[in-house]
Amino acid sequence: MDRGNSKHSPRVDEQMSQEVNGLVQGPGTGGSRVDESRQPEPAGEDQPEPTTAPAGELRTGSPQGMSSSDVEARSRLGRFITMTALPGDRDTLVANARDNDAPDDIVAALEGLPPGTRYQTISEVWAALGHKNETTRW
Numbered sequence: 213m214d215r216g217n218s219k220h221s222p223r224v225d226e227q228m229s230q231e232v233n234g235l236v237q238g239p240g241t242g243g244s245r246v247d248e249s250r251q252p253e254p255a256g257e258d259q260p261e262p263t264t265a266p267a268g269e270l271r272t273g274s275p276q277g278m279s280s281s282d283v284e285a286r287s288r289l290g291r292f293i294t295m296t297a298l299p300g301d302r303d304t305l306v307a308n309a310r311d312n313d314a315p316d317d318i319v320a321a322l323e324g325l326p327p328g329t330r331y332q333t334i335s336e337v338w339a340a341l342g343h344k345n346e347t348t349r350w
Contacts, residue, residue, distance in 0.1 A: 278344060278346050282343065282344065285343070286338045286343070289318060289338060290334040292309045292313075292314035292315075293312070294312065296308070298331065298333060298334070299330050299332045300330065300331060301328060301330050301331070302329070305325070306322045306323055321341055322337075325340055325341070
């Protein structure tokens with residue numbers, strides 16, 4: 213059973229396929245036949261090369277009050293504490309992190325939490341470890 217396009221003839225479909233072939237395959241496949249107007253112009257001699265992180269941050273969209281490295285570190289902590297451990301106290305969090313094969317630095321940080329305090333979220337644990345969470349935007 214042929215599943216051709218009912219809006220174009222096979223000849224038009226083939227022509228359209230050839231027109232986008234260079235865009236789909238890219239220039240690394242033995243040369244590109246992309247229309248010259250579609251290729252980006254190189255930077256001028258006195259212009260800086262384009263970059264995906266011009267301000268130095270590797271990630272955009274970090275919450276207000278946190279850097280991208282803070283977000284990554286909090287996420288790393290959250291990977292080793294499952295939701296079954298929350299709400300939980302220090303001993304519950306340490307046991308859960310060890311069960312999830314957490315690195316020694318995370319286990320040591322959790323062991324430094326004050327005893328008897330129950331934490332509801334990873335953000336509360338993160339704040340108790342002395343780090344900043346995002347600020348609320350109103």
